[in-house]
Amino acid sequence: MIEFKMPSLGADMEDGTLVEWRKKPGDLINRGDIIADVDTQKGLIEIEVFEEGIIERLLLEEGVKVPVGTLMAVLRPLDGETEDKDTSSVISPEEPEIREEAAVKPSIEKEERRVKITPLAKRIAQENKVDFSVIEGTGPEGAIVKKDIEKTMAGSAVPSKEVVRPDEQAKAASPTIKKELRTPSTKAIRTAVAAAMSKSNREIPHYFLEKKINMSNAMSWLKEINSHRPVQKRLLAAALLIKSVAASLDEVPDLNGVWEDELVIKNEINIGFVVSLRAGGIVVPSLKNADLKSVDEIMEWLNDVIPRARSFNLRSSELSDSTVTISSLGEGGADKVFGIIYPPQVAIIGFGNIIEEPVAQDGMIGIHPMLFVTLSGDHRATDGMIGSRFLTALNKHLQTPEKLGRV
Numbered sequence: 012m013i014e015f016k017m018p019s020l021g022a023d024m025e026d027g028t029l030v031e032w033r034k035k036p037g038d039l040i041n042r043g044d045i046i047a048d049v050d051t052q053k054g055l056i057e058i059e060v061f062e063e064g065i066i067e068r069l070l071l072e073e074g075v076k077v078p079v080g081t082l083m084a085v086l087r088p089l090d091g092e093t094e095d096k097d098t099s100s101v102i103s104p105e106e107p108e109i110r111e112e113a114a115v116k117p118s119i120e121k122e123e124r125r126v127k128i129t130p131l132a133k134r135i136a137q138e139n140k141v142d143f144s145v146i147e148g149t150g151p152e153g154a155i156v157k158k159d160i161e162k163t164m165a166g167s168a169v170p171s172k173e174v175v176r177p178d179e180q181a182k183a184a185s186p187t188i189k190k191e192l193r194t195p196s197t198k199a200i201r202t203a204v205a206a207a208m209s210k211s212n213r214e215i216p217h218y219f220l221e222k223k224i225n226m227s228n229a230m231s232w233l234k235e236i237n238s239h240r241p242v243q244k245r246l247l248a249a250a251l252l253i254k255s256v257a258a259s260l261d262e263v264p265d266l267n268g269v270w271e272d273e274l275v276i277k278n279e280i281n282i283g284f285v286v287s288l289r290a291g292g293i294v295v296p297s298l299k300n301a302d303l304k305s306v307d308e309i310m311e312w313l314n315d316v317i318p319r320a321r322s323f324n325l326r327s328s329e330l331s332d333s334t335v336t337i338s339s340l341g342e343g344g345a346d347k348v349f350g351i352i353y354p355p356q357v358a359i360i361g362f363g364n365i366i367e368e369p370v371a372q373d374g375m376i377g378i379h380p381m382l383f384v385t386l387s388g389d390h391r392a393t394d395g396m397i398g399s400r401f402l403t404a405l406n407k408h409l410q411t412p413e414k415l416g417r418v
Contacts, residue, residue: 013062013086019079020051020330021295021353024203026078027051029071031131031157035150038066040086045326047083048131048157052203053294053330054323061328064088073129127154135160200292208351215270215352216390222402224409225372226365226380232412249339250310252362253282254415256337257301259404265393266386266401267334269355274392283333283353284313286320294320295353297333306416340364347383357389358398360405 017027027049034046045057046066064086071083126144128136132155136143143155146163150156229251237245257280260267268276280302283295296316298309319325338350339362348361363383370379384405388398408415 012067013064013088014082015046015060015062015084015086017049017077017079017081017083018058018327018331020053020056020327021207024051024053024079026076027056028076029073029083030055031073031129032069032150033057033156034066034069036066036068040064040066043328049077049327052200053325056325056327056330058327060086062086062088073131129154129156132157132160139164200288200294204293207353211351211354215354217352218388218390218395218398219349219385220388220395220398220402221347221383221385222406224382224384224406225370226382226409229409229412230365230380232416236416244307246306246310247313248365249284249341250306250313251409251412251415252339253284253298253301253309253313253337254304254306255405255408255412256282256335256360257304258408258415259401260335261302262404263397263401265397266358266388268357268392269334270357270389270392271355274357277334279332279334281332281334283336283356284316285336285338286317288321294323294325294330295333295336296320296325296329297331299328299332335360337362347385349385350387352387352389357392358401359387361385361387 020027028051030048030050032047034040034044040046040060041063042061044060046060047058049056049058067085067087069084071077071081077083127148127150128143129150132150133143135141135157136155139160141160141163143160146155146159147153148155149159226248229248233246233248233251240246260280264276265274267280268274279300282298282301284298285293285295287293298304298312298316301309304312316325316329333353333356335356336350336353336359338348338359340348342364344364346363346366348363350359350361352359361384363385365380365382367378368381369376370381372379384402386398386402388394
């Protein structure tokens with residue numbers, strides 16, 4: 012059997028609350044399918060499955076708080092392998108939500124019936140005055156789930172018992188609800204990040220390096236490339252910096268690893284990119300296989316992921332498996348950024364603001380755009396010599412941006 016466990020969505024996550032199952036026993040699951048919604052300090056996250064099979068059993072009740080690594084569901088492989096362990100028990104919340112609700116009696120002649128509805132679906136229905144007693148559920152055992160309520164509100168199922176004008180109905184529709192559900196408090200985000208960084212600071216012996224890089228070639232290349240493009244297709248320096256980090260990790264792979272009692276070098280280069288949230292706090296989505304992406308593909312990823320990160324609309328796969336992290340404050344930010352390593356990673360790279368400075372070059376003094384790059388490394392895994400090799404490789408790649416742009 013295939014065991015599906017609560018994934019870790021970063022070092023700052025210890026548990027999450029199972030809000031709603033998206034699948035039910037007997038459903039076929041393909042790689043990348045969404046199996047559940049989980050509420051975390053990063054907001055409501057869609058949890059994906061990366062195995063193929065048929066759901067044999069869901070082991071948790073909706074509403075229960077689930078520690079990272081807890082077995083949540085069991086899948087039967089498509090080859091028909093039989094179950095070899097007892098997974099019959101179902102974990103319920105400490106204070107279980109009512110799963111069956113008394114239906115509203117449409118007339119005194121009709122008998123009262125019980126309606127199965129998930130806690131989240133019930134909450135949305137009550138907030139928007141939707142009569143869920145007349146809705147046909149599509150969830151496990153015929154339970155009414157969130158999408159059933161949303162479908163009703165969109166007007167494609169049985170209408171609510173109150174007459175709602177189309178303009179009012181549109182305002183009450185799911186996007187607004189999702190936004191409210193997906194927005195965690197700033198305090199919760201800061202608390203989670205602070206806990207993870209405090210632990211990192213206590214347990215990881217950090218070393219810090221910095222290098223000043225002349226960005227004249229890189230900025231000139233970007234200006235030339237962008238001069239031939241429409242505004243929506245133009246490249247930002249961040250895309251080039253991510254590509255240069257990926258290329259440098261190819262040359263110095265010791266920094267592309269995790270610490271698991273010893274250094275484990277990862278084959279994939281998955282770069283976590285720190286995104287600041289407008290209300291405060293950060294979230295770190297991961298760009299998978301960054302070394303295989305072109306600069307244009309990286310720019311497309313940034314344009315897509317940053318707005319979704321700030322609206323708390325990321326999937327579980329986008330918040331896991333980073334092998335190294337980049338922190339870039341961008342234009343107008345601080346000149347230098349010294350990051351704290353995001354465990355179990357062993358390095359974080361910080362990019363400050365690009366500033367104009369007088370620089371001596373070929374016996375002449377000129378004004379050049381300069382960038383301070385910092386590296387925070389885990390001394391258990393690497394040392395200053397390895398870190399210096401990485402920064403040297405990074406400088407080399409940024410002096411020949413046209414080569415990065417061809418990949």
